[in-house]
Amino acid sequence: QVLLVESGGGLVQAGGSLRLACTASGGFFSNYGMGWFRQAPGKEREFVGGIASGGATMYADSVKGRFTVSRDNAKNTVYLQMDSLKPEDTAAYFCARAQAALVYFSPPAYTSWGQGTQVTVSS
Numbered sequence: 001q002v003l004l005v006e007s008g009g010g011l012v013q014a015g016g017s018l019r020l021a022c023t024a025s026g027g028f029f030s031n032y033g034m035g036w037f038r039q040a041p042g043k044e045r046e047f048v049g050g051i052a053s054g055g056a057t058m059y060a061d062s063v064k065g066r067f068t069v070s071r072d073n074a075k076n077t078v079y080l081q082m083d084s085l086k087p088e089d090t091a092a093y094f095c096a097r098a099q100a101a102l103v104y105f106s107p108p109a110y111t112s113w114g115q116g117t118q119v120t121v122s123s
Contacts, residue, residue: 002027002112004095009117012085020080022095022114030073033098035110036080038091048093050103051078053110058103063089085121092116093097 008020013115022034035050057069068081078095086118096110104110 002097004097004112004114006093006095006114007120008115009093011120011122014085014087014121014123016085017081017083018085018119020093020095020117020119022080024078024097024112027097027112029076029083031101033101033103034039034069034071034078035096035098035103036069037094037096037107038089038123039094039116040091043091045094045107046109047068047073047105048052049080050098053101056103058105059081062114069070082119085119087123090119 003025006022012018013117019054033052036048038048039045047060051057051071066084071078094116095114097112099109099111
């Protein structure tokens with residue numbers, strides 16, 4: 001059983017930055033792809049970005065060039081660096097462990113989820 005705990009959310013002004021962290025306990029962290037998703041009120045959960053076990057990254061078009069996903073396998077932690085934040089980035093952000101080593105766009109491909117952390121970007 002894998003437990004994922006996110007941290008680093010908060011309130012920031014438009015144009016600012018935040019870094020989210022997600023630490024995993026249990027399981028073989030380095031063997032799996034990790035994803036970040038977000039969900040705004042009344043909207044479906046959407047893929048933000050992810051990193052495969054080998055380090056390859058993928059991003060949603062809406063965050064390319066602004067967000068960066070990285071991982072530190074020694075710390076069992078994946079990060080989401082968010083720069084040039086916009087009000088439309090406001091959402092609850094979730095990390096998730098994929099079913100295998102790659103990154104997937106679809107939530108059903110992820111087998112473990114964190115509890116989420118709120119990011120609010122003011123205009």
